[in-house]
Amino acid sequence: MKNILKMSNSFQIRVWMGSISMALTLLVSCDPSISGFEYDLPAANSRADLTPPQASFSASVTDDYLTYTFANTSTSATDYVWDFGDGNSSTDFDASNTFPGEGKYTVTLTASDKHNVTSTFSQDIDIVKLEVPQAIVPDILNPSFDEPGDNGKYTTPWVDNNLGKTMQISTSSSFVGGKSAKFPNADTDPRVGYQSGIAVTPNTDYIISYNYSIETGDPSSITVAILGGTVIDMSEVAGATIKSFTGTTQAGKTPFETVTISFNSGANSSISILITNTGTATGYVEEFTAAVKE
Amino acid sequence: MKHIKLVILLLLGAVVVSCQKDFLEPVPSSGITSANYYTTADEVETAVINMYDGIQGVNSTDPDDNHGVQNEFYLTEMRSDNTRTKSQEGEAAQFESYNVAATNGIVSNYYASFYNVIFRANVVLANLGVVEDPKAAAKFEAEAKFVRAYAYFNLVRLFGDIPLIDRVITPSDTDVQFTRVATSSIYELIESDLTTAIAGLDNTYKTRASKAAAQALLAKVYLTEGNYLPAQNLCEDIINTGSFGLMDNFNDVFYSELNKEIIFAIGYLASPSSDSEYFSAEWMNGVGRSSGVNYVTSDAVGALDASGGDRTQYSYRIDPFQTSQNQVAKYFPNGDSGGADGKTFANDPTTAGNDWIVLRYADVLLMHVEAIMAGANETSNGAALTSFQKVRNRAGLTTPVTSVTKDDLLLERRVELAFENHRLFDLIRFGKAESVLSAYSANNGYGYTSSDLLLPIPQNEINISKGLMKQNPGY
Numbered sequence: 001m002k003n004i005l006k007m008s009n010s011f012q013i014r015v016w017m018g019s020i021s022m023a024l025t026l027l028v029s030c031d032p033s034i035s036g037f038e039y040d041l042p043a044a045n046s047r048a049d050l051t052p053p054q055a056s057f058s059a060s061v062t063d064d065y066l067t068y069t070f071a072n073t074s075t076s077a078t079d080y081v082w083d084f085g086d087g088n089s090s091t092d093f094d095a096s097n098t099f100p101g102e103g104k105y106t107v108t109l110t111a112s113d114k115h116n117v118t119s120t121f122s123q124d125i126d127i128v129k130l131e132v133p134q135a136i137v138p139d140i141l142n143p144s145f146d147e148p149g150d151n152g153k154y155t156t157p158w159v160d161n162n163l164g165k166t167m168q169i170s171t172s173s174s175f176v177g178g179k180s181a182k183f184p185n186a187d188t189d190p191r192v193g194y195q196s197g198i199a200v201t202p203n204t205d206y207i208i209s210y211n212y213s214i215e216t217g218d219p220s221s222i223t224v225a226i227l228g229g230t231v232i233d234m235s236e237v238a239g240a241t242i243k244s245f246t247g248t249t250q251a252g253k254t255p256f257e258t259v260t261i262s263f264n265s266g267a268n269s270s271i272s273i274l275i276t277n278t279g280t281a282t283g284y285v286e287e288f289t290a291a292v293k294e
Numbered sequence: 295m296k297h298i299k300l301v302i303l304l305l306l307g308a309v310v311v312s313c314q315k316d317f318l319e320p321v322p323s324s325g326i327t328s329a330n331y332y333t334t335a336d337e338v339e340t341a342v343i344n345m346y347d348g349i350q351g352v353n354s355t356d357p358d359d360n361h362g363v364q365n366e367f368y369l370t371e372m373r374s375d376n377t378r379t380k381s382q383e384g385e386a387a388q389f390e391s392y393n394v395a396a397t398n399g400i401v402s403n404y405y406a407s408f409y410n411v412i413f414r415a416n417v418v419l420a421n422l423g424v425v426e427d428p429k430a431a432a433k434f435e436a437e438a439k440f441v442r443a444y445a446y447f448n449l450v451r452l453f454g455d456i457p458l459i460d461r462v463i464t465p466s467d468t469d470v471q472f473t474r475v476a477t478s479s480i481y482e483l484i485e486s487d488l489t490t491a492i493a494g495l496d497n498t499y500k501t502r503a504s505k506a507a508a509q510a511l512l513a514k515v516y517l518t519e520g521n522y523l524p525a526q527n528l529c530e531d532i533i534n535t536g537s538f539g540l541m542d543n544f545n546d547v548f549y550s551e552l553n554k555e556i557i558f559a560i561g562y563l564a565s566p567s568s569d570s571e572y573f574s575a576e577w578m579n580g581v582g583r584s585s586g587v588n589y590v591t592s593d594a595v596g597a598l599d600a601s602g603g604d605r606t607q608y609s610y611r612i613d614p615f616q617t618s619q620n621q622v623a624k625y626f627p628n629g630d631s632g633g634a635d636g637k638t639f640a641n642d643p644t645t646a647g648n649d650w651i652v653l654r655y656a657d658v659l660l661m662h663v664e665a666i667m668a669g670a671n672e673t674s675n676g677a678a679l680t681s682f683q684k685v686r687n688r689a690g691l692t693t694p695v696t697s698v699t700k701d702d703l704l705l706e707r708r709v710e711l712a713f714e715n716h717r718l719f720d721l722i723r724f725g726k727a728e729s730v731l732s733a734y735s736a737n738n739g740y741g742y743t744s745s746d747l748l749l750p751i752p753q754n755e756i757n758i759s760k761g762l763m764k765q766n767p768g769y
Contacts, residue, residue: 071744
């Protein structure tokens, strides 16, 4: 009996607690601030859009110089209108356009969201047809040894004392202009001619030609080497040589022989020319010319 | 008595000697911290090895472990037209459909892994002071700077503007951690690091930094920036060493490790399993954690069939278990192709030992062509043709080539270096990503837009930056 009473007591307590919580629930659901706002006007209690659309894009040219692609980098937008400034337009996300010709076009992107908040961004596109860059024609200074330099010396700018004693100038043997570079007995008086910093376009085929003569006598030679970049010591010459030619025709002072060296400039934006000789007979070098190989 | 005096004197001496400072204040031998650990060159070398361990990543199923370069294929190859998931499921499929969420766990894992690699490199650089031999110190510095540049080059190409961290920082240095700096500043650091690396390294290693690896990486950096002449010089330096060459058989490039074609690879070993990799198994049919990822697209199959030559058979195969699908044939787990059904392996495929090739000689030869082409649409330069022909000859395509167009070169790179995480970067560098990927996306019903060329900065970084970090457009 005692136990049954206890049970009924606890049952009563549970019923009480249940009804209290039901009453609470009723109270909560009657709160006008929760059920009421569905009748409010949209403007009331609404918050400002903290992330309005922001239009932006970047343009890049394609292989065809008239066609550009436009990468859309806008934020917080859903709809896009492109105006390419040439009468064309688009509503794609990313866009591409082929312009009618050279000129300046203002491309405008209008980005908007579903609140009809818009943002615009414009960029001017300058369309120019790029000419294929012409290869640099090498400019060899004082190519015939007939121009006096700043100090009146006809060896300018063929001088580099680190590589050796500078060649002489002959006035008695010449192909053109009255003077030529002269290389006396190489065994007793070795000399060099060196011109550096001759600008070239990389990876381009070139032709350099020159004339030489060697007096009769013991076997002798004149070597002209085309070097990539510059050298500061004779030990670097072998590694830097792109192409060289060693002339051995010994027909005397005056009959000059013309030599043509064809080479590719490779990974060099400048070249150097180095002239050396061997043997006891005097040699002469004259009139360098340079051209881009067609 | 005399003797006792002597004994006392000796004892006294012993007491005096033992009462030095380090007896009373001994350096704790069990409490090693990063602040007191580095005291000798050998200990700094452990930090050097630790960098490569970071790139290697942890082979585990825990997404919170840094998986290093093992996840790279998701972010690169599966975002190109080369590969996709087998069953278009899960966050892995976000990459192929150009629908990557800022919360993608694979993206944040890669980001965290490579910043961790940068941290490890910075630790080496911060502790060079204890290395007494200046030559050894210079070498460690060069190695650390190579690794740092490698990590930054990957990150800057994937994420765009990123935080520049060039020293060991602490959690309180929030400004540095969350300030995105312009890509040009990142490239400045990469170039200066690689220049130091080239000066300080030789060609001793293939799975550690080497001079040729730094040269090849810098050449690629220069090509990315359109700085062609120095890139050409670097490629020619590598070609002229004569230390590298193409393997006669294309298959041997991948299954005869450390061969003459390898310039830089991340080393893995099947045993111990802590040095192993799981990506090989993921590329098989339901062998790894996924049902199969990095499966070959029909687009890539078409390109390989038409232009691969001898390389095609060694690049992909029909999945023996599911013959409508195609799998990558480079990097079979431990070289085991998985038996008749393609999924039965002699050894555990999820702990494979295949080295991951980062730079190889064929890549350098094709970069040489790219450098000479110098942004033009075509070249018939002799040196360029020689390099191009070498790569094609090995593939059995021996008909002499008389001129190479930009598209020819891009295609040759695609079939030569397929599934080696080059394709996406090649498309972007060649200025072809927009046209190629938008067409590919349209054909397959994917959602490519131009903003997909950069990945999102991981959302957890944005969150903990407390407003300092802004997301990339489109995410």
